[in-house]
Amino acid sequence: LSLTTFPRPGDLEFVPLAIEPTDNGVIGRFTLEPKLARPDGALFGGTAIAASTTLMETATNAPALWITTQFVSSAVIGEELTLEANVVARGKRINQVQVNGRVGAKLVFTSIGSSALGREGGLDGQFLRMPDVGTPADAAPFQPGPRGMVDPESSFNRVSQFRQTALADAEKRTDGSMALWARTREGGLTPATISYLADMAPIAVARGAGKLGGGTSLDNSMRFGPDPSGGEWVLLEMHGHLALGGYGHASVHVWSEDGTLLAYGGQTANMRHVWDAG
């Protein structure tokens, strides 16, 4: 049984969702504010997956296990988003949930995923090790965002902070491997907030091609490990895999400071914002 209560208090500090129950789940509403937007004022994909994760957990009273969010259209600062979470299969331990996020009648994103209570004696273990990197204190400041739009006071830079650290050559799985320490100033570390922080993997696709910049996510997929417990920073170990006709695929491992694999994700992006280094 899970001892956590849902929604997690930190999640509501991060995305101030007003939640009410429905026959088959919950509805949550929030107004898009700058900290939840991209530098251009549109909904940040990480916000959509974070709010969806919170609602999946709230609708089922169980921790999120995996989630994929599909970005269908856009929303801008000041608009109210209404998220409807429907439990399409409610099991003794495993639930399948779908979330539609809308502005008025317009579909903005859809999330699908599972929440699940652990089985006593069920298979347990972490099968890989964290890369050996320097501490956040020794890492270099890093501000994601399109070129010329990296105002530290706008957008996700209001509540999150990134620092780049070096991966040893042996730990670069691809030509597009890189690592960022990341933290949020609000909400602490939860599956929702680490999904928000991890929405950066397209940067690694650009790096794979020897470029700077990133892209616009078409989706964001996360698979969660143990609940984050303590620690302030997470390491985003990102790998760009391939690009094709202007689209790119990347993966991200999210590590706690003490080496626990908190989540593992994949992402596909439209690589619109790419430029030459130097």
Add this chain to the structure above:
Amino acid sequence: LSLTTFPRPGDLEFVPLAIEPTDNGVIGRFTLEPKLARPDGALFGGTAIAASTTLMETATNAPALWITTQFVSSAVIGEELTLEANVVARGKRINQVQVNGRVGAKLVFTSIGSSALGREGGLDGQFLRMPDVGTPADAAPFQPGPRGMVDPESSFNRVSQFRQTALADAEKRTDGSMALWARTREGGLTPATISYLADMAPIAVARGAGKLGGGTSLDNSMRFGPDPSGGEWVLLEMHGHLALGGYGHASVHVWSEDGTLLAYGGQTANMRHVWDAG
């Protein structure tokens, strides 16, 4: 522009979908036959993602870019599945699509994903290299499936064939890394059929814990590279990442015989079928 026509002929040889247009996409129907089922006679997850991929491409006349399929309930051999693909965003190049698979009124699975036409001059490149493994001819026979249910004439073993090959220690990214050569006797290699073949990653979660067996998928996510062109076998490079309370997360890279990264996927499973080696 894509020169491929959709549905791809090989896909219809593999899953014999009867497809008709709707106002906002297509509907496809097929009857579940043994080759598309698990050894226990239930719908094989790989079939659901394969048929969804075919319908996404058909509804938009563009190649699949990524897809995630959520498994909600089950279907058994002899039942008719009706898949409804709706295009929720139709762009000049990028489409967002949702597919619901049902038996009668019962929701069996939901898929979300994008198809996209490449952009001339868009970012292109493969940023990692295929592991150095032996040929399919030198690999050892491997039959997936729960213990005691590996009849080569039933289920996916009717149309697909797997052979295990060794990964060098330096290429084992996790304790649960393993590699299988795989091919299908029908349909050839397409994004749909490689999604079918790649629905094996939970085996790598069991291996990570030093066990044999696998699990029941809760979802299957694939991100596609270039169209498979030629070659008969694909290499499934699988990595078990972690297990928690009986659930496990894994990833898979799908390689062509000539070293092209054809697809990259992630999967979460309920690790129900696990036993000690030896």
